[in-house]
Amino acid sequence: MVKLIALDVDGTLVKKKNLVSKKNINAINEARKKGVKICIATGRNITRAVKVAKAIGIDLAHEYVITLNGGATYKYDGLATPKLIEEHLFEMDDFKTIYDKAKQYRLSTFSYAEDPNVSYVVKKNFFTYVLKKVSGRKLIKYNRDEIDGKSYKIIIYGNKKGIAKIKEDLKPKGYEMFSWSYVPHSSNIEVNPKGVDKLYALQKVAANYGIDSKDIMFFGDGDNDIKAIKWVGHGIAMGNSKKDLKEIASGSTKTNKRHGVGHYIIKELLKSAK
Structure with a gap:
């Protein structure tokens, strides 16, 4: 049973002009209504992740945003403001x-x-x-x-x-x-820095929620998503991913330009949850 969906941003959740499609937004909101937690896991810093986080309701749901490939993790508070909860910098x-x-x-x-x-x-x-x-x-x-x-x-x-x-x-x-x-x-x-990546941060978020890896779905398309996709129970490669990532993923979907995130959630998660 999927209890947490973690989402890469560039090449995964957004298409051109930093926009999240309505299909992606609607699917994510429907999953959340069924009790699924949502988390962003991106290489961007918080300043460039905020717009995307708000577009998919992470601010109002008081959920997590992993930034800088795990370098800094934020959680939205009751005032819909991202609060830094952990960070790692180079010595x-x-x-x-x-x-x-x-x-x-x-x-x-x-x-x-x-x-x-x-x-x-x-x-x-x-x-x-x-x-x-x-x-x-x-x-x-x-x-x-x-x-x-x-x-x-x-x-x-x-x-x-x-x-x-x-x-x-x-x-x-x-x-x-x-x-x-x-x-x-x-x-x-x-x-x-050594040991700092999306997987490290995602494991912390999962522990905070008390969610097992088998109940996590991760969508990604890049080299910095590979470890997380291997670890979760449902690692989904975008259609625009490179071959090596598709080979280790447990599932695949359409490209980011064709609303791959929303398509997969609707087809494989929401229908099975009915």
Whole structure:
């Protein structure tokens, strides 16, 4: 019996222009009426997750939002305000290790700092300005001796050879690393502190509710969703997911552009619940 539905956002719950379709919203609300809890699990920070959370009623239902790949988890209170309940940031030595390696391999970086108004970058270029526009953060060029702000996660961008080298160098550190690039001849990785990912945060949320993994449904499409999809009893891969994720999922649905979340909930969950 499904008691909790956890949802990735980009490539899963939303389509273009950051919108949640009416079909997805209606299906989620119907599931909630049957006693199912809803949770968002995204790589976004809370500022960019709030609109989506409100669209599916998480604010009014006082539910959880996992952000930054598990870096920070929030729960909406009685005033429909997200309250931080747990967070994990890089230690300064780890942050400097990653940035020094990025400089060595001439890669670009963008950090989601604890201060929501800033991001530390190795260099300013088109990639960092795009993320600046999306996040609204001021770009601060990395200076090893002057850095004083911690960060939740780091995005690294560059040529495939450089990304492969930095991944190999960082692997012994045990950081969580997720690939999300679909740009030809380049690659991106998201880096989180050791042990910090969507699965870690989802396990905490499930424990708070007293819900077993077998009673959780997780929808996702990316590398940062794989561990959670393996752990839950109902791991659902979006139609736009990569092959490796579809192979480990227990079920699949239509693409995010075709309301895959709503389609699956209506077809497999709501009908079976009648």
